[in-house]
Amino acid sequence: MPAFEWNHELPRLSGKQLHLRWLTQQDSTAILNIFGDLEVMKFWSSPPFPDLATASKHIEEIHQLFLARRAFQWGICHHETNEVFGTCTLFDLNVPHRRAEVGIALAQNTWGKGLASEALSILFGFAFDVLNLHRLEADIDPKNERSLRAFKRQGFRTEGYLRERWHHLGKLHDTVFLGLLQREWLKP
Numbered sequence: 096m097p098a099f100e101w102n103h104e105l106p107r108l109s110g111k112q113l114h115l116r117w118l119t120q121q122d123s124t125a126i127l128n129i130f131g132d133l134e135v136m137k138f139w140s141s142p143p144f145p146d147l148a149t150a151s152k153h154i155e156e157i158h159q160l161f162l163a164r165r166a167f168q169w170g171i172c173h174h175e176t177n178e179v180f181g182t183c184t185l186f187d188l189n190v191p192h193r194r195a196e197v198g199i200a201l202a203q204n205t206w207g208k209g210l211a212s213e214a215l216s217i218l219f220g221f222a223f224d225v226l227n228l229h230r231l232e233a234d235i236d237p238k239n240e241r242s243l244r245a246f247k248r249q250g251f252r253t254e255g256y257l258r259e260r261w262h263h264l265g266k267l268h269d270t271v272f273l274g275l276l277q278r279e280w281l282k283p
Contacts, residue, residue: 114174120151
């Protein structure tokens with residue numbers, strides 16, 4: 096894996112209509128709008144954020160995890176506005192084995208517009224072309240059909256199914272494990 100030349104913040108990554116950028120405390124309200132929404136968090140592994148202070152703390156944690164090079168979480172924005180409407184993440188990086196887990200969350204009012212596909216494509220380009228990772232993994236609730244479709248459009252394959260893996264919002268949830276190898280990635 097190459098050295099992290101960008102020092103104290105993630106690089107800005109651009110696509111056709113979107114870019115991924117470093118999150119700041121000024122994005123706390125946007126983060127609350129995403130992670131405070133029960134519909135967005137329905138398939139997550141943690142409850143919705145209750146307030147702005149929690150969103151602000153989450154951004155602080157994102158920065159700490161980045162400095163430790165354990166997780167890279169970007170804000171997803173349209174080129175014209177630069178306002179965050181989602182996040183995408185590389186986490187649980189395993190440098191010796193060149194793999195990481197990936198995740199994405201979008202504000203509900205952006206669903207169904209193809210934005211997840213572009214954001215994931217940008218993220219995977221960075222993971223495979225810049226970080227030279229060999230493998231990406233995703234852990235998705237099988238009821239989260241939108242997310243499953245978005246990852247499978249990128250070439251992810253189902254590799255496993257775990258029953259009742261997550262205790263979330265008072266219910267047990269299954270999980271589907273998906274994987275994508277660098278050579279299998281369907282570059283745009």
